[in-house]
Amino acid sequence: MTTITTTTNLCRKFECCLVITAFLLATRPPAAFGHENLISNPGFESPPGTNGLPSGGWWVSEGRGHLLVETDHAVSHTGAASVKLHAEKETKAVLASKRFSVSPGDHLLFEVWMRGGTGDSAGSKTYAGLAFRDRDAKVFARAYFLSPAPSQSWTRLTGYALAPAEATAAEVHLGYTNAGSTFWFDDVSVSITNPVSLSLLAEPKTWPGRQDLQVRVINRDSHEFQGNLDCALDGQPKRQPLLIGPKATRDMNIPVTVTGVGPHTFALHARGTIGTVAELREKFRTAPALDLYPACPSCLQAGPESGRCQIEARMNVNPVDRSGLKWCIEVLDASGNILHSLTNYVSAERLAGIVSIPTAHAGNFEVAAHLLDRTGAIIGTGKTEVRVIAEKLARVTFGPDGFLRLDGVPQLPIGLYSAGHFEEMARAGFSVTHSYSITTGDADDAINPTDRRLKELLDQSWAQGMRMMVELPRKAIEKAKWGQVRRRIETFKNHPGLLCWGSEERVARGAAPLANIEQLYKVVKECDPDHPLVLGDTRDVIQHLQDDRRNFFPDDCMDAGIWWWYPFPLKEPDGNGLEGGASGADELQPPVWLTTTLSKKPLWIAFQAYQKPSRDAVFPTPAQYRCQAYLSLIYGAKGLFFYTGSGQRDYLGKPAGLLNKPDEAHWDYVQKLVRELHDFSSLFLASQPAAGLEVLSGKGAIECMLRHTKDQQILLAANRSARAQTLTVRQPSFQVTQAKVLYEDRHLSLNGDTLTDKFAPFEVHLYQISIP
Numbered sequence: 118m119t120t121i122t123t124t125t126n127l128c129r130k131f132e133c134c135l136v137i138t139a140f141l142l143a144t145r146p147p148a149a150f151g152h153e154n155l156i157s158n159p160g161f162e163s164p165p166g167t168n169g170l171p172s173g174g175w176w177v178s179e180g181r182g183h184l185l186v187e188t189d190h191a192v193s194h195t196g197a198a199s200v201k202l203h204a205e206k207e208t209k210a211v212l213a214s215k216r217f218s219v220s221p222g223d224h225l226l227f228e229v230w231m232r233g234g235t236g237d238s239a240g241s242k243t244y245a246g247l248a249f250r251d252r253d254a255k256v257f258a259r260a261y262f263l264s265p266a267p268s269q270s271w272t273r274l275t276g277y278a279l280a281p282a283e284a285t286a287a288e289v290h291l292g293y294t295n296a297g298s299t300f301w302f303d304d305v306s307v308s309i310t311n312p313v314s315l316s317l318l319a320e321p322k323t324w325p326g327r328q329d330l331q332v333r334v335i336n337r338d339s340h341e342f343q344g345n346l347d348c349a350l351d352g353q354p355k356r357q358p359l360l361i362g363p364k365a366t367r368d369m370n371i372p373v374t375v376t377g378v379g380p381h382t383f384a385l386h387a388r389g390t391i392g393t394v395a396e397l398r399e400k401f402r403t404a405p406a407l408d409l410y411p412a413c414p415s416c417l418q419a420g421p422e423s424g425r426c427q428i429e430a431r432m433n434v435n436p437v438d439r440s441g442l443k444w445c446i447e448v449l450d451a452s453g454n455i456l457h458s459l460t461n462y463v464s465a466e467r468l469a470g471i472v473s474i475p476t477a478h479a480g481n482f483e484v485a486a487h488l489l490d491r492t493g494a495i496i497g498t499g500k501t502e503v504r505v506i507a508e509k510l511a512r513v514t515f516g517p518d519g520f521l522r523l524d525g526v527p528q529l530p531i532g533l534y535s536a537g538h539f540e541e542m543a544r545a546g547f548s549v550t551h552s553y554s555i556t557t558g559d560a561d562d563a564i565n566p567t568d569r570r571l572k573e574l575l576d577q578s579w580a581q582g583m584r585m586m587v588e589l590p591r592k593a594i595e596k597a598k599w600g601q602v603r604r605r606i607e608t609f610k611n612h613p614g615l616l617c618w619g620s621e622e623r624v625a626r627g628a629a630p631l632a633n634i635e636q637l638y639k640v641v642k643e644c645d646p647d648h649p650l651v652l653g654d655t656r657d658v659i660q661h662l663q664d665d666r667r668n669f670f671p672d673d674c675m676d677a678g679i680w681w682w683y684p685f686p687l688k689e690p691d692g693n694g695l696e697g698g699a700s701g702a703d704e705l706q707p708p709v710w711l712t713t714t715l716s717k718k719p720l721w722i723a724f725q726a727y728q729k730p731s732r733d734a735v736f737p738t739p740a741q742y743r744c745q746a747y748l749s750l751i752y753g754a755k756g757l758f759f760y761t762g763s764g765q766r767d768y769l770g771k772p773a774g775l776l777n778k779p780d781e782a783h784w785d786y787v788q789k790l791v792r793e794l795h796d797f798s799s800l801f802l803a804s805q806p807a808a809g810l811e812v813l814s815g816k817g818a819i820e821c822m823l824r825h826t827k828d829q830q831i832l833l834a835a836n837r838s839a840r841a842q843t844l845t846v847r848q849p850s851f852q853v854t855q856a857k858v859l860y861e862d863r864h865l866s867l868n869g870d871t872l873t874d875k876f877a878p879f880e881v882h883l884y885q886i887s888i889p
Contacts, residue, residue: 152226152308152337155217156289159305161188161200171200174215181660182208184293194230194271194303200291207296209660214289214305216250220314220335222396223280225287227260228306231274233267234299242266243300244292245274247307249284253592257283261292267300282399285316312338313361313387315397318368323404324433325377329370332385332397336361344389348373351381359387378403404433407444407488409499410564411572413604416504416611417476418511424474426503429564430486432466434496439463441491446470448503449483456482463488467563476505501572510613512647513584515676519719519755520802521616529798530616530756531791532586534723535763537776543581545788546795549616549756550578550585553763556621560592564604571609579614586651588619589637595629599640610645618645619679621653624671631656631671638674649676651721666710672718681760682708682745683725685737687839704818705744705837705879711752721756722749726782727765728773736778739786744879746794747835750801751822757794759787793860797883804831807850815844819876823848825888832856832884836876844882845873852889859883 158173165188166172177184182204189201202212219225229245246261260278280287291302318331336342346359350373361367375381380402387395408431417424428446432439442463448456457472474482481504488497514522521528532549533542539550552574558565565571571587578585587609593601609615618641623629634654641650652675655662662669670678684705711720724745728736737745746757761774775782804824810832812821818838824831830850836842851870858865858874860883865874867886874882 152310155307155309156305157215160193160196160303161198162196164188170212175200176213178211178213178290179660180209181663182206182210182296184208184210184212186212189301192232192301194232196303199301199303201299201301202291202293203299204293204296209294211290211292212302213248213291216286216288217307219249219280219284219287219309220316220333220397221280221282221284222311222398223284223314224310225278225280226275226306226308226310227262227278227289228273228275228304229289229291229302230271230304231264231300231302232269232271234269234301243294243298245302246276246290246292247278247287248290249281250286250288251283252285254286257281259290261290267298271303309337311395312336313342313389313395315385315387315395317397317399321375321381321383321399321401322435323402324406324435325375325403326435327372327374328435329372330383332369332371334359334361334367334369334387334395336363336365336367339363342387342389342394344387344394346371347386347388348383350375350383375403378405404431405497405499406432406434407486407497407499408433409484409486409501411501411568411608412472412484412503413608414503414611415501415572415608416506416511416613417474418508418611419479419505420476420508422476424476424503424505426472426474426484428470428472428484428486428501430468430488430499432463432468432488432497434488438490443489443493444468445487445489446472447485447487448472448474449485451480451482474503474505479505479507481505504612506611506613511611511615513616513649514647515649515719521756527802529794529802530721530758531794531798532756532758533761533775534726534758535761535774535776539577539581539583541788542791543583545791547791548583548795549758550574550583551588551758552585553588556588556591558590558592558601560590560596560598560601563600565590565593565601568605568608571605572612575609575612575614577614579612584614584616586617586619587615588621589641591621591623591628594620594623594633594637597633597636599636602637602640603644606641606644610648615648617649617651617677619651619653622659623654624657625655625659627658631674634671634674651675651677651679653679653681653723667713667715669710669714670716670718670720672716675718677719677721677755678716679721679723679756679758680708680710681723682711682749683727683729683760684745685725685741686729686731686734703839705748707748707752707820707837711749711754719755720753721758722752722754723758723760724749726759726775726787727762728767728778728782730766730768730773732768734767736775736782738879739783739790740877740879740881742783742787743790743881744835744837746790747833747881747883748820748837751820751833751835759791797859800831800885809848809850811847813845813847813871814873815842815876818842819844821846825850828888830886830888832872832886833881834874834876834884835881836879839878841878842876843873844876845871847871850888851886853887856884856886859885 161171163172185203187201188198190198193199243264244261248256249258251257258281262276314335316333318333322328342361344359346357348355348371382400385397386393410429413427445460447458484501486499487495490496509524516522530549534551536550555567555571558567589602624631656671728734765773767773804826807823807825810823819836822833855864
């Protein structure tokens with residue numbers, strides 16, 4: 118028995134990842150003996166469909182290139198046919214089966230027979246396995262099994278996988294990642310080996326007290342199952358007898374009593390004569406009786422007229438206890454005086470009311486809401502605030518030079534993705550925060566459930582003198598649910614902690630059409646013309662933009678663009694184009710989406726501040742951090758972000774962002790670098806590009822930029838090579854004998870109009886040269 122590790126789609130952003138250990142069982146009996154094969158047309162014996170693909174629901178998903186698929190009647194393992202996969206150019210694709218239903222915790226046994234063609238190299242391995250989909254039909258986890266070296270003999274590839282907690286369906290993927298190779302697959306089999314499956318028919322209710330857990334039990338065996346269904350809620354056990362006929366399904370209600378507000382855990386076990394045959398574990402949260410959302414808007418601009426705010430809440434009470442409920446809203450000033458109040462009967466779960474806020478002067482006002490039972494007793498309460506601010510704090514623009522303007526002052530945004538340690542960030546000189554925690558939420562909700570968390574993050578950012586890049590809800594964008602998007606924008610558009618709105622990779626990942634991003638931009642401009650939309654997305658799916666990235670961004674859908682640059686380790690390829698990888702054997706390759714762009718909009722960059730999952734991956738060194746930052750400025754970036762990941766993990770599966778491993782990731786140095794960038798930005802922004810610089814040595818390895826003011830010139834030079842280099846440049850306007858090397862406490866002698874200096878690998882020098 119040989120052990121192999123299944124790989125999963127370790128995506129850079131917000132996607133769920135799963136690593137499963139599979140076993141290649143060369144001596145085990147045929148797959149799923151005595152169990153149903155869940156695959157339609159598993160031996161490819163049926164006539165092909167009208168599209169030329171195998172019938173039975175088989176389809177192709179192409180990441181790169183074009184996969185040629187045909188039913189081959191000349192080659193087979195058993196029967197009269199197999200499926201043949203081939204490509205003329207480099208191709209990354211899968212042949213996928215029709216989906217089949219699974220339950221969380223199901224044990225799946227996968228098997229397929231495969232062979233290679235004549236002349237295929239030993240490096241032309243492929244893979245096959247399972248992909249799992251959630252309730253939204255999105256693939257969120259994979260269990261892939263790597264093939265042995267190809268041969269012209271049929272080889273059986275088999276392994277086990279466990280359906281993860283969110284899984285509702287699965288499908289087979291037969292993989293292809295080669296050019297010029299040919300593979301045949303035959304006799305695909307997937308079976309569920311556990312005799313009983315358990316799943317929830319509905320999510321647990323969110324209110325404390327009595328409720329029924331709705332459970333579906335499937336007997337997959339051809340014999341009657343008799344035993345017990347044990348339920349343990351927060352460790353408290355309960356048992357019910359369980360009797361299900363052969364190949365039958367039974368839906369059951371399990372009465373439970375949930376105590377308190379907050380997280381809860383329950384475990385279901387189906388037990389028979391041989392012990393536990395199925396297990397299901399779930400976590401859920403109960404909410405307070407009154408769940409108050411941030412006021413809309415949460416901030417008002419000061420002015421002579423009073424402002425009006427929509428106050429909304431969700432009532433979370435068992436329907437049997439809702440008769441006679443009322444809710445009350447009060448607006449209080451800083452001294453606790455009630456300025457406005459209203460009371461209404463509760464007629465639905467969603468509660469709403471309009472309150473008036475005085476806006477003559479800047480200040481904070483508390484909004485208190487109470488839920489009253491039929492006797493007038495308070496059974497739920499919530500508080501939020503409305504802030505009145507100066508108009509200038511709610512406006513962010515771009516200048517003609519492409520840099521941001523805050524109150525008319527040019528700014529170089531310096532940000533941290535997945536931000537934390539806000540006090541340290543502010544002391545270091547960061548100006549922008551970010552969080553992926555506010556990008557989730559059901560698209561059908563009128564108000565995104567993460568808006569409360571977003572208000573906390575905006576308040577914290579502003580309290581530390583920073584602003585936040587706020588991504589708009591992903592699922593709402595994908596499903597064009599613009600009401601939820603509008604609500605978020607209207608709620609926070611005046612918040613002084615807001616820098617810009619954002620959206621990431623909905624088109625690049627194929628999750629939404631470009632038309633949705635076009636509409637998103639219109640919604641942002643309609644609701645909030647005073648803040649830009651900074652788009653981290655492409656005009657087409659990323660697989661179509663692998664070779665030429667000049668026309669990369671959809672300019673008509675954004676005020677500025679942002680993309681990624683994660684070049685370390687230098688030799689590691691960027692397989693899907695989403696990593697922003699651009700590297701060679703011994704030097705940093707420029708991010709071509711920036712250096713060759715046709716975009717007329719300002720472009721920001723997010724460079725690497727995390728550890729990749731390969732075994733030899735490490736965090737950037739201090740020199741590499743500094744090189745990435747200054748190369749980005751030289752290449753024309755108008756904003757700098759340290760990308761710490763969206764859940765990225767190292768090869769051991771541990772979180773691997775900058776703040777997850779602060780010592781290993783050189784967090785202390787990053788803070789020092791950010792302070793340097795912050796201080797340097799005032800000099801940089803006060804200068805203009807200058808022409809006439811001639812590079813005499815170091816050209817190609819050392820990138821340079823010359824800028825000038827009335828009385829000085831600034832030369833930025835960064836060695837993108839992993840080898841030491843010497844730079845010599847000539848500039849007729851160099852008419853002094855020395856240049857000051859900033860942040861190095863040294864001066865460099867000039868030879869007339871020529872400057873020469875040495876550079877260690879990835880070293881950066883910044884020269885300040887006076888104009889006499």
